[in-house]
Amino acid sequence: MRIKGFAKHYYLMLLPGYLWLFVFSIIPMFGIVIAFQYFNPGKGVFGSDWAGLEHFRYMFLLKDTREVFVNTLVIAVMKIIANLLVPLVFALMLNELRITIMKRWIQTIVYLPHFLSWVILGGIILDLFSYNGPVNQLGAALGFEPVLFFAKAELFPFLVVGSDVWKEFGFNTIIYLAALTGINPALYEAASMDGAGRWRNLWHITLPGIRTTAVLLAVLSLGNVLNAGFDQIFNLYNPLVYSTGDIIDTWVYRTGLLNLQYELATAVGLLKSVVGFILISVSYYLAYRLINYRIF
Amino acid sequence: MKRNVTGAMAFTMAAVLVLGACSNTNTPENNNTAGTNTGGTNHNNNASSEPADPFGAYEEPVTISIGMQVDPTDKSLPSGDTPLDNQYTRQIKEALNIDVEHAFTASAANMRQKISLAIASNDLPDAVVVNAMEMRQMVEADQLADLTQIYEDYASPEIKGILDSTGGTALDTVTFDGKIMAIPGVQADADGVHLLWIRQDWLDEVGLEAPKNMGELEEVARAFVEQDPDGNGQDDTIGLSGPQSGDGKMYANFLESKNNLYGFDAIFSAYDAYPGFWIEGEDGQPVYGSILPETKGALAGLRNLYAQGLIDPEMAVREASDELVINGKSGMFIAPWWMGYGPLTNAVKNNPEANWQAYALPLNEEGEFSPHTATPSTEFVVVRKGYEHPEVAMKMLNNLYKNEMENTFDPSKGGPGYYPLRVVFAPSDEIEFTNIAIKEFLSGEKTMDDFADVKGYKLLNSDLENIKSIKQEPYDQWGISTWTPDANWGAWTRSYSLMVGGNPIVETDMQEVPSLIYEQTPLMESRWVNLKKMEDEMFLKIVMGAAPVDSFDQFVEDWKRQGGEQITQEVAQALQP
Numbered sequence: 001m002r003i004k005g006f007a008k009h010y011y012l013m014l015l016p017g018y019l020w021l022f023v024f025s026i027i028p029m030f031g032i033v034i035a036f037q038y039f040n041p042g043k044g045v046f047g048s049d050w051a052g053l054e055h056f057r058y059m060f061l062l063k064d065t066r067e068v069f070v071n072t073l074v075i076a077v078m079k080i081i082a083n084l085l086v087p088l089v090f091a092l093m094l095n096e097l098r099i100t101i102m103k104r105w106i107q108t109i110v111y112l113p114h115f116l117s118w119v120i121l122g123g124i125i126l127d128l129f130s131y132n133g134p135v136n137q138l139g140a141a142l143g144f145e146p147v148l149f150f151a152k153a154e155l156f157p158f159l160v161v162g163s164d165v166w167k168e169f170g171f172n173t174i175i176y177l178a179a180l181t182g183i184n185p186a187l188y189e190a191a192s193m194d195g196a197g198r199w200r201n202l203w204h205i206t207l208p209g210i211r212t213t214a215v216l217l218a219v220l221s222l223g224n225v226l227n228a229g230f231d232q233i234f235n236l237y238n239p240l241v242y243s244t245g246d247i248i249d250t251w252v253y254r255t256g257l258l259n260l261q262y263e264l265a266t267a268v269g270l271l272k273s274v275v276g277f278i279l280i281s282v283s284y285y286l287a288y289r290l291i292n293y294r295i296f
Numbered sequence: 297m298k299r300n301v302t303g304a305m306a307f308t309m310a311a312v313l314v315l316g317a318c319s320n321t322n323t324p325e326n327n328n329t330a331g332t333n334t335g336g337t338n339h340n341n342n343a344s345s346e347p348a349d350p351f352g353a354y355e356e357p358v359t360i361s362i363g364m365q366v367d368p369t370d371k372s373l374p375s376g377d378t379p380l381d382n383q384y385t386r387q388i389k390e391a392l393n394i395d396v397e398h399a400f401t402a403s404a405a406n407m408r409q410k411i412s413l414a415i416a417s418n419d420l421p422d423a424v425v426v427n428a429m430e431m432r433q434m435v436e437a438d439q440l441a442d443l444t445q446i447y448e449d450y451a452s453p454e455i456k457g458i459l460d461s462t463g464g465t466a467l468d469t470v471t472f473d474g475k476i477m478a479i480p481g482v483q484a485d486a487d488g489v490h491l492l493w494i495r496q497d498w499l500d501e502v503g504l505e506a507p508k509n510m511g512e513l514e515e516v517a518r519a520f521v522e523q524d525p526d527g528n529g530q531d532d533t534i535g536l537s538g539p540q541s542g543d544g545k546m547y548a549n550f551l552e553s554k555n556n557l558y559g560f561d562a563i564f565s566a567y568d569a570y571p572g573f574w575i576e577g578e579d580g581q582p583v584y585g586s587i588l589p590e591t592k593g594a595l596a597g598l599r600n601l602y603a604q605g606l607i608d609p610e611m612a613v614r615e616a617s618d619e620l621v622i623n624g625k626s627g628m629f630i631a632p633w634w635m636g637y638g639p640l641t642n643a644v645k646n647n648p649e650a651n652w653q654a655y656a657l658p659l660n661e662e663g664e665f666s667p668h669t670a671t672p673s674t675e676f677v678v679v680r681k682g683y684e685h686p687e688v689a690m691k692m693l694n695n696l697y698k699n700e701m702e703n704t705f706d707p708s709k710g711g712p713g714y715y716p717l718r719v720v721f722a723p724s725d726e727i728e729f730t731n732i733a734i735k736e737f738l739s740g741e742k743t744m745d746d747f748a749d750v751k752g753y754k755l756l757n758s759d760l761e762n763i764k765s766i767k768q769e770p771y772d773q774w775g776i777s778t779w780t781p782d783a784n785w786g787a788w789t790r791s792y793s794l795m796v797g798g799n800p801i802v803e804t805d806m807q808e809v810p811s812l813i814y815e816q817t818p819l820m821e822s823r824w825v826n827l828k829k830m831e832d833e834m835f836l837k838i839v840m841g842a843a844p845v846d847s848f849d850q851f852v853e854d855w856k857r858q859g860g861e862q863i864t865q866e867v868a869q870a871l872q873p
Contacts, residue, residue: 041418042437061858062826123615131610132532150613151840238541238613239833240842257412259825260433 035267055267064251065268069275071157072247075228078161080221086169088214091176092206096198107177110170122235125163126150156241164232172217179213180206215293222283226276248272348449348687350694354393360688361397362716363414363424365407373710383705384715392691396716399424415439420680423689423717426478428469428551428815431676435472441679441686444476450687451479452694454701454752458482458721466673469815479693480673481719486633486727486801488554488670490561492658493635495627496651496775498525506655510566510597513628513658517606520627536601537620537629538611546835547572549828550811554670557631557638558617560598565666565809566658567594571835573668573811574867582812582867584860586831587852595848598839612836618642624650633727633797636789644781651776656800666807671814675719689717697721701754707786723752730756731798734763734791738771759794762787767795774799817866823859830854 030045035055037048059065090110097103113121129135129149136146149155187205196204230249237245248268256265287293366379373382385396399421402410411430414420420439434440451459459466462482470478492513494506499516502523507513517535519525526533537558539545547564548556549572564571570585571594577583585591601607608620618639620626624647631638633654643650656665677693679686696715699705705712712718723729730753736742737760744760766788768778774796781788816824834851837843 040437041416041433042439044418058822063854063858064826064829126613126615130613146609148609148613151610151842153842239829240612240836240840242829242833255825257409260412260415260429261822261825262416264822 032266032270034262035270037263039262039266041262051263055263056271059264059267059271064246065271067243068246068248068251068268069272071244072226072228072249072272075157075160075233075245075247076225078157079164079228080218080224082161082165083168083172083221084214084218086165087172088176088210090169091173091180092202094173094177095180095206107170107173111174112170113167114171116167118229118231118235121163121167122232125159125236129159150236150238151240153241153244156237156245160229160233160236160245163236164229175213175217176210179210183209212293215287219284219287219293222287223280225279225283226272350450350452350691351391351698353391357389357393357395358685358688359395359397360683360685360692360716361399361422363399363411363421364401364716365404365425365713366401367713368403370711370713372708373714377710379714382710382714384710387699387704388692388695388716391695392688394688394692420678422683423677423679425481425675425677425717425719427674428676431470431478431678432816432821434678435477439681440477441681441683442475442477443479443679443686443690444474446687446690447476447479450690450694452697455694455697455721457752458697458723461724462672465671469671469673470676478676478678479690479719481675481677482672482722482724483554483670483674483720484722484726485669485672485724486798488548488632489656489667489801489806490548490556490559490630490632491654491656491797491800492562493629493631493652493654495520495525496653497649498627501525501527506653507658508663509658509661510563513563514601514604514606517601517628518604521606525627526624532625534608534620534626535606535628536608537617537626538608538614540614540617541612542615544612544617546832546839548668548670550574550814551816552674553668553811553814554674555632558629560594560630561668562630562658563598564591564594565668566660567591567597568660568666569594570668570809570811571831573809574813575809576812582864582871584855584864586835587855587860592845592848595835595838596845599841599845602839603841607839612840621652622646633801634793635797636791636793640792641781641785641789644776648781649776652796653774654797654800656804656806664807665804666809669808669810671811672724677717677719692717693719693721697754701752703755703758722754726753727794727798728802729753730759730794731802734759734795735771738763738767755790758787759791763791766791812871813867817863817870819859819863819866823863827855827858827860827863830858 033045034048036051036053037045038051039045040048094103094106097106127133131146131148135149140146149159183205187209188201191201191205226248228247228249230247230253233245233247234250234253237250252265252269252272255261255268364379373379377383379401380396380398388394388396400410400414408427408430411424411426414424415430415433415437418437418439420434426434431440459480459482466480466482467476470476470480492506494516498520499506502516502519502525504516504519505512507516513536520533520535524531524533538560539558544558545552545556546559547561548554548559553573567590569588569590571591573585574582575585577588598607602609602611608614608617608626611617614620617629621629621639622642624643635652635654640650640652643652656667659665677689679689696718700712700721705715733742733747733750733753733756737744737747744757747756747760750756762784765783766780768780770778779788779792781792830851834843834847838845838848
């Protein structure tokens with residue numbers, strides 16, 4: 001009995017979270033019906049005429065649809081991989097530093113950009129890479145012709161991924177550092193006794209020690225496989241890089257909210273959810289089969 | 297109960313004294329429900345009642361809740377005043393007994409999104425200023441009040457006169473199924489003519505004339521880029537400015553047919569190309585200008601300029617194109633007459649020698665200047681269906697125009713944009729007429745008294761009063777050294793625009809090319825956005841060298857296949873009498 005009462009408090013504490021989820025994630029789901037309607041805001045969701053699958057047919061006819069899906073996947077997958085590897089390597093390097101004060105300083109400085117919004121960083125990055133910006137000046141000093149970076153469609157995904165990693169790697173490093181401190185120092189001492197060098201330590205103690213954390217982060221980040229980062233791309237892109245930089249979210253925003261094509265935008269949004277759901281299920285299953293990891 | 301009675305009385309009095317007869321379905325029972333249900337939008341003028349009064353004040357205060365565009369960086373309001381409490385709102389309260397409230401405010405950049413959300417959530421403010429696409433969307437969603445009778449009964453004769461002066465175009469735009477669903481603003485024709493603005497002092501420096509044709513334009517741009525016209529010893533000057541990222545456009549189009557800054561409109565027309573406009577094809581049928589060979593030629597020409605570095609290399613990526621003009625790095629840009637209100641005030645404040653002059657150039661091969669021209673109405677006041685006093689909006693517009701004519705408001709105590717529901721009502725030839733009037737006044741041919749009877753040109757009087765404080769002799773030359781802007785920057789901004797920007801319009805015999813249609817056809821609503829995106833992307837790529845010129849042909853094919861062909865037929869049908 002006592003345990004039951006104890007558990008009640010915990011459920012009570014969960015309530016606001018559930019409420020939030022219900023109001024902001026479950027209820028809006030009913031808006032999906034707009035994709036099957038000729039949506040008329042005056043008549044609302046309940047009064048509009050049904051369109052069947054017409055909007056979906058048009059959606060598959062559009063070259064844009066495939067393009068934005070491919071762009072989203074490419075950018076998101078690159079981001080996931082880079083955001084797993086770079087912080088991991090950086091955390092390992094930081095962990096080898098012996099001077100504590102220096103370690104702290106570096107740690108603080110590299111995670112600062114995480115706290116700036118993309119509205120600000122977008123402007124800074126556009127300036128850095130502008131025609132007369134520092135990057136091109138440096139290039140000119142080395143004898144390169146100036147390049148208008150953000151007008152080059154083939155460079156755009158890399159600039160996006162690069163700037164995202166630069167912004168976030170410091171913050172992600174913290175999690176790995178926390179995992180690293182959890183490794184029992186006795187293991188290292190024992191290994192040293194047995195004559196293991198730094199590389200041996202790294203390979204046989206450090207990496208296995210943080211494997212669970214790394215896998216957890218990887219699986220969790222798979223939930224973002226169709227989120228390529230609206231606010232970042234929205235602040236960096238322009239029509240010249242639509243072909244490689246326009247992602248589902250920016251496209252839906254322009255189509256639905258700026259151009260008032262609610263139905264088409266909802267249809268694409270729905271497709272994103274369906275594809276996203278499948279991808280996440282598959283990757284979760286893979287994580288379970290390959291390394292026996294489960295969340296539920 | 298007491299409240300109910302007061303409300304009922306208020307309503308009855310208002311109905312009798314001000315509204316004229318309210319709807320003919322107005323039963324006594326309706327009257328008893330008081331205030332809130334006043335017969336909606338169905339205002340029929342009943343012969344037995346008093347006529348509607350366009351300027352009269354309400355007996356009881358009436359509240360209107362509007363969506364309003366507010367510039368967050370604007371500092372023109374005196375301290376203590378707010379967007380809800382300033383000279384304009386106080387005047388409205390005093391003259392009409394109307395209380396203005398804000399349903400929402402948004403900056404220019406967010407206004408469109410705010411209105412879209414209001415439409416989508418079916419939660420409109422009582423009245424708001426919208427663009428043509430939003431108006432159409434609202435009409436289709438059946439969200440708007442029918443203003444046919446309101447316009448008949450309440451529009452002031454002056455406003456009716458201005459709307460009629462467009463030859464019916466203005467009212468046609470807002471008429472759906474024979475009903476007037478919005479009150480259109482009317483802007484001067486000159487807003488749709490895009491001129492070439494040049495740094496005259498740079499031209500003199502490099503010893504060239506204003507470019508008559510594309511060949512000369514290339515020469516001038518090259519001289520501006522290579523010969524260091526600003527004399528600072530650095531290779532940092534730009535020949536011709538280009539559109540900025542985000543809202544920048546290479547050319548105005550039939551939906552946004554005027555006021556395109558830093559585009560290439562004048563260059564396209566020098567190639568006889570009218571991208572974005574619906575013009576008559578060789579067979580007499582309507583055709584979309586963007587898919588014609590002339591447009592391909594113009595794009596190839598622009599590509600050539602860009603490749604040589606004569607156009608701003610950062611066009612379409614640069615965040616604010618006006619910076620180049622303001623800080624004296626650009627030698628040419630293309631924009632309408634009103635650039636004094638645009639970047640030139642700051643440009644001249646930065647460098648009093650920056651002598652920006654406007655030309656109706658470059659000319660096409662026949663030696664003509666043949667600009668595309670605009671529809672007079674691009675902004676519309678709409679009223680929410682079900683709002684109790686739809687005539688309030690019309691009365692506020694009457695009041696606006698009357699007071700602008702009488703010069704009641706002082707722009708230095710809050711810019712004109714703070715007037716709630718402001719749209720421009722300008723006679724279509726305002727710029728040309730004022731330009732000529734000022735010249736006649738300066739040369740002594742006419743005096744202020746000769747213009748005393750001229751009605752409708754709302755700022756003419758103050759223009760004439762101020763001109764001699766800022767314009768010095770010789771009165772037939774317009775270089776920056778003949779102006780003394782420090783005496784009165786406000787007046788200089790307007791007069792410099794009117795004279796330097798107005799001169800080429802007055803003095804040039806232009807071959808105007810209007811669009812056959814300035815609004816969307818039904819199929820465009822679902823297809824146009826994607827066609828337009830394809831066009832914008834492709835044309836930018838061609839000009840900036842990211843795609844070969846011949847990809848234009850592929851674009852034309854794709855455009856036709858993805859709905860362009862059907863839309864062209866729709867346009868042809870819409871034009872059938």
